[in-house]
Amino acid sequence: EFERALRFDARYSAAWKFLGRALLDAGRRDDAADAWRQGIAAAEIQGDVQAAKEMRVFLRRIARADPQDASD
Template identity: 50%
Template sequence: MHPVEALEAMLASRKDSALLRFGLGNAWLAGGQPEAARAAWQRGLSAAGSKGDQQARREMLVFLRRLERAPKDSVPAALRNEAR
């Protein structure tokens, strides 16, 4: 099973989780889908906010900012190296 599929299955089977959304964003980014990664991290911000998870929120904000600064046709090297 592809990491994206596994993470989406976990999200479907339980309540929303900032950690799962963060992992999903990383998986999308590693697969060359920065817009899908952005969407996952934005949903993760909402999940983190509802749970009071400030560390997860800060990390996703950093990744989103890096993605915003990158040219539209490339994935920032800093994000490629950190995506798992």
């Protein structure tokens, strides 16, 4: 569902945030990190400071768990 929403509007930062969470829950850390990075970029374009901040926190958490998987 989140990927479908992003096909319509890649600037929809909430969809990137939730897609990243779904990917992480599926054990796809690298893909989750990529989704959050794209989400941060989208959030910054939209001026959605809170969403960008949340996704940065998510990236830091997985980077602490395994520094090879994600960096901010």
